[in-house]
Amino acid sequence: MSNRWDEIVNWDVRKESEDGFFENLLREYGVCDVLDMACGTGFHAIHLAQEGFNVDAADGSDAMLAETYANAEKHDVDLTIQKADWLSLTHSIHKQYDAVICLGNALTHLFEKEFYLKTIREVFKVLKKGGIFVVDQRNYDRILDKGYSSKHQYYYCGNQVEIQPVELHDTMVQFQYKFSENEKYHLTMHPIRQQVLTGYLKKSGFSNIRTFGDFQERFDPYEPDFVIQVAQKA
Template sequence: MTETEPTVFAPDEKQDYGDDPVAVRSTDHYTNEYVRGFVSKWDELIDWEARAKSEGRFFIDVLKARGKHSVLDVATGTGFHSIQLLKAGFDVTSADGSAEMLSMAFQNAADRGQVLKTVHADWRWLNKDVHGKFDAIICLGNSFTHLHEENDRRRALAEFYAALKHDGILILDQRNYDAILDDGFATKHKYYYCGEQISAEPEYVDDTLARFKYSFPDGSEYHLNMFPIRKDYTRGLLRDVGFQQIHSYGDFQEEGEEKSPDFFIHVAEKEYADE
């Protein structure tokens, strides 16, 4: 991959995966996946009210328990977590690689009496566009799996690490790709993607691609091509980049409490544990 920034496509274009959609396994393609039509339906998929009820104060409590205040949301999407944290009193900066998503997030915040500080940024060059050091970074919504290349994953984590204060933490989530790869897809839709009558399921999976199809009640369909990272692989990357403590949850529960969770949530800390 070249050392250049990705091409940004017009947001109103249709998703284009060419003649062989499962052959599209490039990090740069994410800029052409979040087209305006898909972004406009994203909140239907999430269902903010159901999502807020399902996850409760999990992220707020994790951050407050560690005394964190300044938060960089690097995968803002339409703004759900940025707005939840703003309302809870955190100082939030909201970044995303999709300008269309950031526009929607800013409007969502305004509709709720909040003002987002937004930055259009690619994780691989994060510190070029986002300045300062943060107490915490959150990377949620399975967003990390948009990185298809090993070097991109390592580079992005290094950028996150560099943007954190000496005692900062990273909270990163991912689908339970272990279960999808080993046992096939199943979901409880209990915590993530709570929208009713909306389907978010893989239509193709192999060791290096999970192609998800998102179907909406009006008959529209959209896709995302993602890299199916395994839990232990992600934890290994976090250690490699320098995080000293890593605690993983399954669907907001302690490991082992939720059998075959839909999502894993990793809390990675830069500081060594106290003896």
């Protein structure tokens, strides 16, 4: 599905919907050097580089990395791009950053508590003191408690694809991505609750955790489609 991911995202609409949120957040913390540990097709890595940040892009998927290379060339952006396994991030990443970002609901590809903790602790190691980890997820609290709904305003902004969960349990959700020509793909994710992830961040050494819902710091817990957490290495 990597060659169709940009149809799901729609770069122009997504950039407009974010309205500079991540750039402004990083500047608030004085960030210069950024690692995008789940770069996907390169959307955030490329846009942040265009905004003047020093960005390295990593992903565990060769297919996604190929899309990042192509998009970086298309946008005339020079990126360091490499393959990296989250569970052994420090084996591939040998420098420290002011910020590590993990966006697009990517972290919920993990299922086991031990894998979350191992990954987050690896992130902690590649951050400078005072650095931040920015991680997002679908609002699984709302999905689990009230069922799936989407305002279709953020993140997945393409209008040629329909996204719906076709299977949902406390420990697993499978999303179907159906394109206009009836081509279908499926992704299986872990519907981790927000406070569980917050607990993992704290247990891994992070503090000063802030939470945003659809880019707003004040929000009703069941209102946003996506939740973003910002955790600091004190």
